[in-house]
Structure formats: structure tokens, C-alpha cells
Amino acid sequence: MNYFEELSKDYRFKEGFHTCINCGTCTAVCPAAEFYKYDPRKIVSIVQTKDNDAIEKLLKSETIWYCGECMSCVTRCPRKNGPGLVIMALRDLSIRLGFFTESEKGRQIYPLTKALNGNVLGYGYCVHPATFSYADHPESGPVFEWVLDHKEDVYGRLGANYRGKGPGVLRKIPQEDLDELKAIYDVTGGTDRLELVEKYSRAKAEQMGMSIEEYTQYTFSHCSPGHFNGEE
Amino acid sequence: MIYQGKQKIWSEYQKEIPADGWFYVRSCIRQSFFPASEKYFLAVCRDLLGKDIYESEHHTTCGGIAYHCDTIPQETAMTIVARQFALMKEAGYKNLVTSCITSFGNYTEILETWREFPELEARIRENLWKATRREFDKPEYVAHASDLVYKFRGEIAEKAVNRLVDVETGRPLRIVEHIGCHYSKMFPHKGIGGAEYPYVLSGMVESWGGEVIDYPERRHCCGFGFRQYLVKANRGYSVSNTHKKFESMEPYHPDAIITNCPGCPYFLDRWQYVISEQTGKTYGSGGYGIPVLTYEELAGLVLGYDPWDLGLQMHQVAVEPLLDKMGVKYDPDAKYLGLNKKDILKPGLPSVLKCC
Numbered sequence: 081m082n083y084f085e086e087l088s089k090d091y092r093f094k095e096g097f098h099t100c101i102n103c104g105t106c107t108a109v110c111p112a113a114e115f116y117k118y119d120p121r122k123i124v125s126i127v128q129t130k131d132n133d134a135i136e137k138l139l140k141s142e143t144i145w146y147c148g149e150c151m152s153c154v155t156r157c158p159r160k161n162g163p164g165l166v167i168m169a170l171r172d173l174s175i176r177l178g179f180f181t182e183s184e185k186g187r188q189i190y191p192l193t194k195a196l197n198g199n200v201l202g203y204g205y206c207v208h209p210a211t212f213s214y215a216d217h218p219e220s221g222p223v224f225e226w227v228l229d230h231k232e233d234v235y236g237r238l239g240a241n242y243r244g245k246g247p248g249v250l251r252k253i254p255q256e257d258l259d260e261l262k263a264i265y266d267v268t269g270g271t272d273r274l275e276l277v278e279k280y281s282r283a284k285a286e287q288m289g290m291s292i293e294e295y296t297q298y299t300f301s302h303c304s305p306g307h308f309n310g311e312e
Numbered sequence: 313m314i315y316q317g318k319q320k321i322w323s324e325y326q327k328e329i330p331a332d333g334w335f336y337v338r339s340c341i342r343q344s345f346f347p348a349s350e351k352y353f354l355a356v357c358r359d360l361l362g363k364d365i366y367e368s369e370h371h372t373t374c375g376g377i378a379y380h381c382d383t384i385p386q387e388t389a390m391t392i393v394a395r396q397f398a399l400m401k402e403a404g405y406k407n408l409v410t411s412c413i414t415s416f417g418n419y420t421e422i423l424e425t426w427r428e429f430p431e432l433e434a435r436i437r438e439n440l441w442k443a444t445r446r447e448f449d450k451p452e453y454v455a456h457a458s459d460l461v462y463k464f465r466g467e468i469a470e471k472a473v474n475r476l477v478d479v480e481t482g483r484p485l486r487i488v489e490h491i492g493c494h495y496s497k498m499f500p501h502k503g504i505g506g507a508e509y510p511y512v513l514s515g516m517v518e519s520w521g522g523e524v525i526d527y528p529e530r531r532h533c534c535g536f537g538f539r540q541y542l543v544k545a546n547r548g549y550s551v552s553n554t555h556k557k558f559e560s561m562e563p564y565h566p567d568a569i570i571t572n573c574p575g576c577p578y579f580l581d582r583w584q585y586v587i588s589e590q591t592g593k594t595y596g597s598g599g600y601g602i603p604v605l606t607y608e609e610l611a612g613l614v615l616g617y618d619p620w621d622l623g624l625q626m627h628q629v630a631v632e633p634l635l636d637k638m639g640v641k642y643d644p645d646a647k648y649l650g651l652n653k654k655d656i657l658k659p660g661l662p663s664v665l666k667c668c
Contacts, residue, residue, distance in 0.1 A: 238626075
């Protein structure tokens with residue numbers, strides 16, 4: 081496969097990849113580059129070479145997963161590139177080809193895919209208190225542990241329609257609407273994407289000698305040394 | 313001539329926001345962490361200002377977080393948004409107002425991409441029809457909810473019960489504003505003041521009597537980074553970016569932070585708690601943190617609403633130092649009461665950060 085040609089079909093790549101002059105402004109303003117071993121200038125530069133082997137290395141690398149998609153680079157690029165958009169296209173291709181399981185940060189696509197799309201298709205929203213666990217989010221603080229322990233009371237006291245019928249904050253989304261979301265996933269490749277990620281992740285879990293539950297927990301919580309600037 | 317030149321430049325960063333007739337879509341994060349902000353946004357617009365803002369129970373997420381975590385294809389995200397547009401059309405509205413900056417960026421990106429690549433828009437129309445038998449019109453105007461609060465900031469100021477002024481000294485309160493990356497970094501001409509001179513929150517602060525702080529990392533990301541927060545292993549990125557902002561704003565002694573995006577107030581609030589637990593450092597005075605509010609919460613305080621009705625008890629950083637400076641009346645014993653004033657105990661206390 082010619083990876084550059086494949087990337088060129090992605091609308092985000094069409095929007096975000098023009099001629100890079102290697103000025104490094106994107107890297108200078110990048111919140112990810114500040115802390116991670118991440119350099120968007122280098123990534124765009126590699127893509128610009130159209131070197132298939134070099135792009136394949138990128139697709140299997142840790143580095144394409146360091147971006148936070150804040151798009152601060154889009155504002156500042158003097159040539160109207162969007163390195164963040166190039167990253168989105170690289171990630172999309174890495175997932176489609178199963179290359180994402182080759183890196184620790186890429187493997188995180190599995191817990192993300194399960195959690196976020198489970199919420200979208202089950203609750204109609206990407207994030208929902210019903211699936212937000214304090215154990216997974218100790219940073220949410222004792223105050224949110226209290227909220228989660230008293231959801232009906234706290235949300236009810238604040239005027240939410242928690243899991244209720246009709247409009248309002250945190251209402252229960254009617255099943256017919258969830259069914260429409262599922263149909264959209266089916267028609268647009270969303271369901272295929274979920275199955276693809278599942279297939280490649282299960283194969284990787286087996287290769288790593290883990291059950292899929294262990295793999296989910298490990299990829300969600302484990303951070304090896306070496307990702308951050310100055311780390312060995 | 314120079315003044316005219318600046319005036320001309322500034323005019324390019326303004327938006328003509330329609331005054332009325334809005335189809336409202338909620339935010340995954342705002343309704344989960346700041347539920348009363350959404351309630352009071354609608355209450356202020358409908359009941360106080362008499363505006364027509366409609367919510368359909370059938371609308372959903374825009375899929376923006378799933379999209380920016382790279383877990384769904386672009387066409388899936390676009391078709392979810394197309395369904396929202398279809399609901400808007402069916403309800404008879406032409407202007408869409410969203411409660412989320414990620415959504416605002418998502419809607420804007422999609423409309424701009426369709427403008428440039430009409431064949432993609434045609435494919436999404438086909439997708440939506442196949443999946444739902446619905447058809448959509450593109451909105452005439454997409455606003456973020458804060459754009460409306462900005463537009464009506466003068467009316468809110470006229471009805472103000474409290475101002476952003478220290479009631480003891482008469483000093484204007486020093487406010488940090490944080491607009492959120494996807495409001496105007498991707499499409500600067502869509503945000504009030506653009507990416508260079510964002511004014512959506514500054515305008516509110518100035519109208520309500522406060523003083524906006526300029527500080528070196530004012531435009532730096534809060535550190536959400538989508539996958540960089542949602543995956544536990546990556547949260548070092550998130551807290552490090554927030555830490556960078558707090559170190560930068562600390563010398564200016566902010567009295568409060570006002571935020572645009574629903575995620576940013578959560579991160580700027582909770583990472584203060586985590587930084588205090590990890591390092592022992594707090595950024596407010598007397599062991600407190602710097603209160604971080606949504607623009608709806610700040611508007612609500614200005615309008616004299618009860619802070620616990622506004623949901624300020626859901627913050628980890630205590631808001632009482634700000635309430636006291638503004639002279640807001642509140643009942644400390646009512647802070648953590650549940651539905652119908654039920655006793656549902658109180659949250660545990662952090663080991664460092666002072667709470668009330």
C-alpha cells in the first residue's frame with residue numbers, strides 16, 4: 081500500500097496538509113511537545129517525504145498518539161497546515177491497518193473505543209455519570225465521589241431530569257433515538273470500526289498473554305517510562 | 313488613521329449573533345459535571361430575557377469526544393451531526409446553539425469541510441437518509457451558548473444583584489478567562505474576537521465589573537487533550553499542562569477563573585486538588601484554591617441566584633472565598649443537601665486543599 085496516497089484520501093489530510101516549510105512553529109506552541117517526546121514538525125516533515133517505510137514506522141510508533149488534538153498548531157502555522165489534522169489522518173490509517181497495536185499509546189484505542197462508544201450507543205452521550213467510576217477517576221476528588229454516591233439526589237436537587245422521560249439534563253434518551261445512532265454507526269463504518277478494533281486488540285491481548293479484561297485494564301492504566309521529555 | 317485601522321481589524325473579529333429562535337443541544341461534559349449551568353442558561357434566556365430556545369428530547373451527543381479520541385470514522389461523526397440538523401429542521405428552527413466547545417468546533421469543522429467538499433455533504437445526506445429516513449438543512453447560524461450570554465451581557469449587568477467587585481474595598485475582582493481551544497483556534501473567524509483577541513468571556517467580565525488578567529500562558533490549553541485525560545495512563549499530560557497555566561497566572565493573584573468550554577472548568581478545578589495532594593501547593597490565599605466557574609455560574613451569581621442552586625457545591629475548589637468577596641449571601645449548612653433538603657452526608661475533605 082502507498083501510505084501517502086491513502087492518507088491523501090482523508091478529508092482531514094486534504095485540509096491539513098499543504099507545503100510544510102519546517103519552521104517548527106507548531107512544535108513551539110504544542111502542549112504535547114512541552115511534555116512528551118513529540119515534535120509535530122518532524123511528523124509533517126516525514127509525511128512530506130512520501131517515504132513509505134518512514135510513514136509505516138510513524139503508523140506503528142508511539143509518537144502519533146501523543147497529540148491532544150487541541151489544534152493550537154492550526155492557528156499558528158504560517159502555511160495554513162494543520163499538523164493536528166495530519167495526526168488524525170495518521171491515527172485513522174494506523175487503526176484501519178491494525179498498526180495501532182504495535183505501540184503502548186496506540187493500544188489505548190481499545191479501552192477508549194469500548195468506553196466512549198458504549199456510552200454513545202447506550203446513553204446517547206460520550207460521557208455519562210452512570211458509567212463514570214471513581215476508581216478510574218480518583219482525580220475527580222472526594223466531592224465527585226460524593227456526587228456519584230448520591231446521583232439521583234444531587235442531580236435531582238440541581239434540576240436535572242436524571243434518567244427521566246422528556247427533555248432536560250441527563251434525561252434518558254428514548255430507545256428509538258439510540259437505535260438511530262446505531263443505524264448511523266452501521267451505515268457509516270462506525271460499527272465496522274468497533275469490530276476491527278476489537279479483532280486486532282483481542283489478537284494483541286492473546287499475543288501478550290492476557291485475557292481481554294486484563295488487556296483493557298492494562299492498556300487503560302499502564303504507562304511505561306520513556307514517553308516524557310528527559311525520561312530514559 | 314491608526315485608530316480607524318484598529319477599528320477595522322476589530323470589526324473582522326465580530327459576529328452578528330441572531331437575537332432569537334434557537335435549537336439547543338446539550339453537552340456530554342457540562343450536563344454531567346455542571347448540570348445546573350445548562351439549567352440556568354435556559355432559564356436566563358427563556359424566563360429572564362424572553363428568548364425562544366427549543367430543546368428536543370431526541371437530540372444526542374454530537375460524537376465530538378469519540379471523534380477526537382479517534383474512535384469513530386469522520387463520516388460517523390458527520391452523520392450524527394447531520395441528524396441533529398435534521399431534528400432542528402423538523403422543529404422549525406434555523407439557528408443552532410450548543411452547550412459545548414468541542415461540539416461548536418465539531419459543527420463548525422463539518423460545515424466548513426462540506427463547504428469545501430460538497431460531494432462529502434452529499435454522501436452524508438445519503439448516509440442519514442439510509443440510517444434514519446431523515447433530511448436536514450444546514451443551520452443558518454451556529455453559536456456557542458456563551459455567545460448568547462456575551463450578546464446579552466449588558467441586559468444581565470442591568471439586572472445585576474452582585475458585581476465582580478470586592479464589597480469590602482471596592483476593588484474590581486481579578487478574573488482569569490479561559491476560552492477553550494476549539495472555540496476559535498481552528499476557525500478564528502467563528503469566535504468573538506478570533507484567536508488573537510478572544511473577547512467572549514472578557515466582555516462578560518468587564519460588563520459585570522471585573523478586571524481581566526493577562527498572563528503569559530493565557531491561551532495555553534487546559535490540558536484535556538481528549539485521550540490524554542480519558543486514559544488513566546496519560547493524565548500526566550493533562551495535569552502538567554494545567555500546572556503550567558497555574559504557575560503562570562499565580563503572580564497575578566486571580567480571584568476567580570471563568571471558563572467557556574465545559575471540560576476546562578473541570579480540569580482547572582480538579583487538577584488544583586491533585587497538584588495540592590502531590591506537591592502541597594495551593595494557588596489561592598489561605599490554603600484555598602482559585603475558584604473556577606462556568607460563565608453560566610458567574611452570570612448566575614451576578615444575577616443573585618443561590619450558589620447551591622447553581623451547583624457550586626459540585627466543585628472541588630471551595631467557592632466561598634469568591635462569594636464572600638462579591639458579598640453573595642449563602643447558607644453554609646445548605647451546601648450539601650440533597651433533593652427536598654434531604655441529608656445525604658458531606659463529601660470527604662482533601663488532605664491539603666482547604667474546603668468549606
